[in-house]
Amino acid sequence: MLYFDHSATTQPSQPVLDTMLQVAQNYYGNPSSVHRLGEEARRLLDQARSQIAELLHFDNQEIFFTSSGTESNNWVLQKIVKAQQAYHPQRNQVLLSAVEHPSITAQIPLLQQMGIEVLMIPVSGEGQIDIEAFKKLLSDQVLLVSTMAVNNEIGAVQPLAQIADCLADYKQILWHVDGVQAIACQMDLLHQKRMDLLTLTSHKFHSVRGLGLLAIRNRVPKAALLHGGGQESGWRSSTENLPAIVATAKALRLAWEGQKQAKLALTQYRQQIVTQLETNHWQIFGGEKTSAHIICAALPPLPGEVILHAFSNHDVMISTSSACSSRKAGHHPTLQAMGISEAIAQSAVRISMSQMTSQDQVDQLCQVIDQVSQTFNQDKKGVK
Amino acid sequence: MLYFDHSATTQPSQPVLDTMLQVAQNYYGNPSSVHRLGEEARRLLDQARSQIAELLHFDNQEIFFTSSGTESNNWVLQKIVKAQQAYHPQRNQVLLSAVEHPSITAQIPLLQQMGIEVLMIPVSGEGQIDIEAFKKLLSDQVLLVSTMAVNNEIGAVQPLAQIADCLADYKQILWHVDGVQAIACQMDLLHQKRMDLLTLTSHKFHSVRGLGLLAIRNRVPKAALLHGGGQESGWRSSTENLPAIVATAKALRLAWEGQKQAKLALTQYRQQIVTQLETNHWQIFGGEKTSAHIICAALPPLPGEVILHAFSNHDVMISTSSACSSRKAGHHPTLQAMGISEAIAQSAVRISMSQMTSQDQVDQLCQVIDQVSQTFNQDKKGVK
Numbered sequence: 001m002l003y004f005d006h007s008a009t010t011q012p013s014q015p016v017l018d019t020m021l022q023v024a025q026n027y028y029g030n031p032s033s034v035h036r037l038g039e040e041a042r043r044l045l046d047q048a049r050s051q052i053a054e055l056l057h058f059d060n061q062e063i064f065f066t067s068s069g070t071e072s073n074n075w076v077l078q079k080i081v082k083a084q085q086a087y088h089p090q091r092n093q094v095l096l097s098a099v100e101h102p103s104i105t106a107q108i109p110l111l112q113q114m115g116i117e118v119l120m121i122p123v124s125g126e127g128q129i130d131i132e133a134f135k136k137l138l139s140d141q142v143l144l145v146s147t148m149a150v151n152n153e154i155g156a157v158q159p160l161a162q163i164a165d166c167l168a169d170y171k172q173i174l175w176h177v178d179g180v181q182a183i184a185c186q187m188d189l190l191h192q193k194r195m196d197l198l199t200l201t202s203h204k205f206h207s208v209r210g211l212g213l214l215a216i217r218n219r220v221p222k223a224a225l226l227h228g229g230g231q232e233s234g235w236r237s238s239t240e241n242l243p244a245i246v247a248t249a250k251a252l253r254l255a256w257e258g259q260k261q262a263k264l265a266l267t268q269y270r271q272q273i274v275t276q277l278e279t280n281h282w283q284i285f286g287g288e289k290t291s292a293h294i295i296c297a298a299l300p301p302l303p304g305e306v307i308l309h310a311f312s313n314h315d316v317m318i319s320t321s322s323a324c325s326s327r328k329a330g331h332h333p334t335l336q337a338m339g340i341s342e343a344i345a346q347s348a349v350r351i352s353m354s355q356m357t358s359q360d361q362v363d364q365l366c367q368v369i370d371q372v373s374q375t376f377n378q379d380k381k382g383v384k
Numbered sequence: 385m386l387y388f389d390h391s392a393t394t395q396p397s398q399p400v401l402d403t404m405l406q407v408a409q410n411y412y413g414n415p416s417s418v419h420r421l422g423e424e425a426r427r428l429l430d431q432a433r434s435q436i437a438e439l440l441h442f443d444n445q446e447i448f449f450t451s452s453g454t455e456s457n458n459w460v461l462q463k464i465v466k467a468q469q470a471y472h473p474q475r476n477q478v479l480l481s482a483v484e485h486p487s488i489t490a491q492i493p494l495l496q497q498m499g500i501e502v503l504m505i506p507v508s509g510e511g512q513i514d515i516e517a518f519k520k521l522l523s524d525q526v527l528l529v530s531t532m533a534v535n536n537e538i539g540a541v542q543p544l545a546q547i548a549d550c551l552a553d554y555k556q557i558l559w560h561v562d563g564v565q566a567i568a569c570q571m572d573l574l575h576q577k578r579m580d581l582l583t584l585t586s587h588k589f590h591s592v593r594g595l596g597l598l599a600i601r602n603r604v605p606k607a608a609l610l611h612g613g614g615q616e617s618g619w620r621s622s623t624e625n626l627p628a629i630v631a632t633a634k635a636l637r638l639a640w641e642g643q644k645q646a647k648l649a650l651t652q653y654r655q656q657i658v659t660q661l662e663t664n665h666w667q668i669f670g671g672e673k674t675s676a677h678i679i680c681a682a683l684p685p686l687p688g689e690v691i692l693h694a695f696s697n698h699d700v701m702i703s704t705s706s707a708c709s710s711r712k713a714g715h716h717p718t719l720q721a722m723g724i725s726e727a728i729a730q731s732a733v734r735i736s737m738s739q740m741t742s743q744d745q746v747d748q749l750c751q752v753i754d755q756v757s758q759t760f761n762q763d764k765k766g767v768k
Contacts, residue, residue: 003421008414009623017408024401024592030392035692035701037387067451067594068622070612103612103621110611203623208408210451210594210625225609227494228454228487237487238452239393239587241594308419317419 002316002361002368006204007152007181007294007352013206013251020208020247031240032229041242048249055256056198057191058215064232065213065245069180069201070103072214075225075236076146076176076197077107080216082114083223084143084174091172093141097121097129097158098337099151101178105333116143120337126287127156127338135166144174149182149189153321153334153350154286155294157186164194174220180204183255184293184354185263196220200252202244206356207251211244255355262355266292269353269362276366280373283344285335293354296335298347302376307349310375314368319350386700386745386752390588391536391565391678391736397590397635404592404631415624416613425626432633439640440582441575442599448616449597449629453564453585454487456598459609459620460530460560460581461491464600466498467607468527468558475556477525481505481513481542482721483535485562489717500527507721510671511540519550528558533566533573537705537718537734538670539678541570548578558604564588567639568677568738569647580604584636586628590740591635595628639739646739650676653737653746660750664757667728669719677738680719682731686760691733694759698752703734 003011012020023044029037031045046060053060066072081094094111096104098120108118119137122130129147145167150157160177167175176197179190183205190198197220202211216222216235228237270292274284277297285296299307304320311318321332335345351365387395396404407428413421415429430444437444450456465478478495480488482504492502503521506514513531529551534541544561551559560581563574567589574582581604586595600606600619612621654676658668661681669680683691688704695702705716719729735749 001421005414005417005419005421008417008422009412011412012408017405021401021405024396028393028395029701030389033389033392033701033703034689035389035696035703036699037385037389037701038392067455067625068610070610070622071451073612074610101612102614103610106611106614106621201623208627209623210628226452226454226458226487227490228457228485230486230490237458237490238454239585239593241451243592244594305418312419315420317413317417317421319417319419 002364004351004353004365005317005319006184006354006357007350008319009203009209010206010354010356012208013254013356015254016207016247016251019250020243023243023246027242031242032231044246045240045242048246051249052213052252055252056215058198059218061233062215062217063213064216064236065211065240066236067210067241068212069178069199070212071225072199072212073101073103073178074107075214076144076199077104077111079223079225080174080197080220081111081116081144083221087221088143088172091141091143093117093119094143095119095121095137095145097147098123099127099153099156099334100146100148101152101180104146104178121147123156123337125338126289127151127154127334128289129158129163131159131162131166134163138166138170138173142170142173144176146176146178149177149179150186150291151334152181153332154296155181155291156286157189157289157291160189160192164192167194181291181294183252184291185259185266186291187256187259202248202251205251205255206354207248208244211241211248258355263292266353266357269357269359270295272362272366273351273369276369280369281377282373285338285340285348293352295351296348297351298344298349299373299376300344300347302347304347304349307347307372310372311368314372316365316368321348321350386748388735388737388749389701389703390568390738390741391734392703393587393593394590394738394740396592397638397740399638400591400631400635403634404627407627407630411626415626416615428630429624429626432630435633436597436636439636440599442582443602445617446599446601447597448600448620449595449624450620451594451625452596453562453583454596455609456583456596457485457487457562458491459598460528460583461488461495463607463609464558464581464604465495465500465528467605471605472527472556475525475527477501477503478527479503479505479521479529481531482507483511483537483540483718484530484532485536485564488530488562505531507540509722510673511535511538511718511722512673513542513547515543515546515550518547522550522554522557526554526557528560530560530562533561533563534570534675535718536565537716538680539565539675540670541573541673541675544573544576548576551578565675565678567636568675569643569650570675571640571643586632586635589635589639590738591632592628595625595632642739647676650737650741653741653743654679656746656750657735657753660753664753665761666757669722669724669732677736679735680732681735682728682733683757683760684728684731686731688731688733691731691756694756695752698756700749700752705732705734
């Protein structure tokens with residue numbers, strides 16, 4: 001089996017699973033308990049938090065554990081925006097890039113119910129935020145801007161440094177970055193001091209399922225989404241998922257240590273796969289500023305689902321778009337925002353890699369691309 | 385080490401960890417992905433959901449996975465109450481029992497901000513809901529009633545059958561039950577057809593950390609807390625934590641299969657521990673209708689923290705109250721609601737067991753109770 005759907009989710013690595021298991025078996029005290037086992041759990045929790053903070057260039061007390069990227073994004077748009085508005089009652093706009101994940105865009109109706117005007121930041125034909133258009137949207141009306149670091153459908157790397165420059169004159173605007181897809185090989189992108197809020201999720205970088213985080217600068221006004229026992233300094237109640245937290249601290253460190261090498265390897269793999277696809281007359285989306293681990297391509301007029309199943313028959317796992325949209329046929333918000341016609345977009349599939357992807361797997365994938373494409377091209381000729 | 389803090393959290397059992405590991409390693413596809421690995425993951429998800437539904441006497445489509453009991457409780461009070469109010473705009477009251485968990489009571493200010501009047505249902509001196517007082521609070525003003533199945537601080541088993549009877553004439557009132565503490569040995573309590581909503585959390589019954597569930601009858605109006613990719617039939621977005629879900633289905637089945645025997649054993653253990661405590665002049669809280677797995681007791685005027693540390697020095701883990709309140713010194717909402725004086729309540733500690741507790745552990749605990757108590761009693765004499 002060849003797995004090329006790492007942007008949907010990754011397999012937890014063995015060292016990460018070992019860590020999770022060890023914590024689950026030996027440090028099972030509740031970090032809120034004051035006995036020895038609880039204290040040990042709390043020490044591990046503090047240690048993991050500080051390791052993650054260091055890797056992300058945040059302070060320890062700025063790291064808050066959640067259950068998913070979705071929860072983090074909901075927290076930002078449902079609650080942090082409200083807390084910010086309490087300080088700036090005259091502001092009532094939120095700017096979202098046109099290529100955000102459904103866990104951002106699905107909240108537009110909620111924001112509107114709160115009386116907030118939601119404006120979309122357009123993107124270029126390659127999926128990058130249009131900086132000139134962005135500048136024009138900035139004003140003293142804006143509460144918060146939410147952008148991705150790396151887009152999940154086509155891998156477009158967003159110009160975070162330029163966004164930070166634009167925001168330099170707007171200190172009162174909160175800037176949230178969904179960094180979920182950046183950990184494979186764009187982690188340095190996230191070291192942006194101007195960034196106020198950062199969302200990550202564990203299962204995209206070979207950690208276990210069920211852990212998200214929201215990094216919130218101390219300067220940001222906070223309000224909780226989940227209320228209760230007062231964990232996470234009172235800002236996110238729930239018994240802490242310690243085994244997943246410690247495992248994720250390890251996975252993030254491994255991902256950071258592997259960045260440089262992964263970027264080199266993945267860039268080469270991407271080039272090889274793109275070349276193969278182009279040889280077989282595929283259309284490739286995105287341009288130079290696309291993260292090396294994601295390839296979005298189409299073979300129109302074939303529907304993406306048909307292509308996906310052809311690959312699946314060769315035991316190769318790819319996806320039609322993001323997993324979060326993939327059960328809604330033909331839903332490609334990013335391609336749509338890039339101005340790709342529906343006729344082309346409906347044929348799009350995503351091939352996504354990770355730091356664990358090997359040369360051998362890429363070679364095998366290229367063979368399958370060739371086989372599948374030739375079959376399809378013959379079918380096309382047959383129809384003619 | 386003797387662990388008697390199972391009501392705070394439990395150690396995941398080996399069969400449950402094995403299951404989790406197997407799913408994490410072999411079924412790591414995203415259940416929303418349409419390729420083979422995704423389809424396999426979805427099949428496992430459906431299977432786990434149906435196993436849990438059967439054990440809880442709910443329909444498959446009535447089981448929604450969350451990340452914690454806290455999230456489930458927040459979902460009910462932040463969103464389900466609102467959805468219910470949309471159908472019944474003339475109703476504006478929520479009734480909470482006076483002994484609910486902080487993940488319920490911490491939301492009172494939010495409810496009040498929504499214009500909802502929150503009324504507390506008083507409890508008896510043994511911690512059970514006062515049924516006569518409850519009846520008087522019922523009216524056409526009430527949107528939702530939230531009660532526990534088993535209280536987390538003193539183990540008071542709530543009269544769910546009587547509550548159901550009271551609610552028979554009020555079909556429009558939603559009834560939410562926090563069943564988190566019921567799985568050790570009171571699971572049959574939860575098989576209540578009148579119950580509309582049920583909260584559980586995995587880590588209280590030897591499953592892994594980080595999974596909650598909210599069972600919602602089909603008849604209940606729904607609104608999501610987490611918006612995004614549309615998982616859980618659109619009602620709870622986030623990539624599903626499949627390893628934890630499958631592991632928890634197994635843990636719940638094991639807990640159900642062990643109910644009868646556990647209830648017998650725990651009843652005997654409780655009696656033995658209570659007898660020991662009474663011999664050493666402790667005061668026991670709660671009465672006959674207390675779940676066998678929880679013992680709440682005090683040795684006034686000693687502060688609970690001092691008692692806890694004395695046990696911890698003997699490598700015995702107990703708690704001063706619920707873990708969720710234990711870092712707030714002297715916070716005993718249940719004892720307070722029962723009318724216990726602050727002078728006595730500040731001395732309270734909780735000894736909590738699970739299906740894994742053994743006779744040998746109980747014997748050892750009783751020895752430590754005797755030793756610790758004698759030391760304290762000598763100290764008292766010394767002071768005199």
